[in-house]
């Protein structure tokens with residue numbers, strides 16, 4: 210089966226085909242809405258990953274406007290962030306990210322996000338992300354809610370995804386781990402949607418609404434087609450000029466106040482970060498239920514938009530490091546993402562365990578270092594280079610392959626039987642210490 214598949218792929222390459230993982234190699238979604246609730250087009254995974262490294266012509270134009278000095282004054286970043294935003298939206302906004310229809314440039318999805326109780330739904334490919342706590346988005350928001358999201362990679366990043374998954378039965382994370390990494394110019398954009406009473410959140414006035422086949426409530430196993438509202442857009446850019454980590458992570462928040470309609474242009478910048486400020490250990494700017502945005506001037510590797518007319522009050526991350534409105538106020542973008550590794554032995558945040566260390570202690574600060582691109586958080590594992598979708602994809606694949614394909618009479622599973630599936634275990638990994646790769650620890654309770 211696997212062999213004949215490989216043969217077909219070789220023939221295609223010889224025939225001059227430019228892509229290898231054609232539609233049909235990886236499943237598109239895990240949750241198909243019933244016809245009685247939804248009759249529109251189904252989500253399709255964009256999986257024709259480039260087989261040759263995209264050339265200089267693919268380099269995003271905004272690369273030229275990276276500020277030469279990295280200041281915590283957001284105004285020095287405004288043009289850059291606007292450039293990234295337009296790059297993510299061009300050709301995508303008009304189709305609500307039906308990326309195969311993008312006439313400007315190609316975008317691709319990470320495989321293996323369809324799997325499990327939070328896997329992709331069948332309308333827009335959204336995965337279940339996190340609960341929204343009462344008052345997290347605004348003081349008037351008294352009910353809880355949930356978030357759903359979809360991420361897309363440009364051709365430069367997708368080339369690497371294609372390398373990792375070249376053999377769909379034997380993924381190889383060495384392509385993202387030292388000395389390798391995602392190449393310069395990799396861009397990832399991620400749209401996040403809220404299932405919440407939009408009338409309780411002032412900034413969700415004139416919402417941009419989408420159909421999604423979501424869980425009825427965050428903890429429910431029942432699904433229903435609902436309208437969800439665009440709330441946040443995350444971006445990640447690989448740029449080796451950024452000496453702290455080699456990555457820039459930024460986010461935009463929806464603000465429809467004084468606007469006339471639901472529009473992608475209503476996304477306003479929250480900020481950008483390129484390092485975790487490992488020296489700053491105090492906590493006084495942490496702000497989980499915000500009535501104002503508290504900008505911490507001590508942080509030198511995060512720049513937050515100080516324009517309060519534009520940016521609604523938002524909680525940010527630990528001690529004012531960058532995080533979005535639907536993110537954990539004890540974390541930061543880079544803090545979570547630098548733990549991305551295979552096998553995933555690290556937890557993503559110090560609070561995701563019993564008896565967490567006190568904020569600012571040496572143990573806590575392990576999650577606020579600056580780790581270079583491609584270097585794993587846990588020694589002995591392989592880095593998935595800040596991609597938590599890739600580490601989750603690998604974990605999902607091996608869970609399916611090894612544990613869900615049955616057990617042999619001698620007590621072994623498929624991976625113990627088939628030698629090529631060698632990546633199942635990192636050399637130093639006891640199986641029971643492997644972490645789930647998910648934005649919110651509450652998702653553990655769903656399984």
Ligand code: HEC
Pocket residue numbers: 336338358360397398399443444445458459460531532533536537540541542543545546557558595596597598599601646647648649
């Ligand atoms: C609590 C941990 C956590 C925090 C904080 C967090 N993320 Fe993520 N992020 C995840 C996980 C888990 C995934 C993979 C699954 C998914 O797509 O939801 C992810 C996926 C992404 C992706 C898709 C690419 C990838 O595979 O990594 C981007 C881009 C991204 N996040 C950007 C951001 C930005 C920007 C911020 C800060 C504003 C942020 N994230 C904060 C956990 C986190």
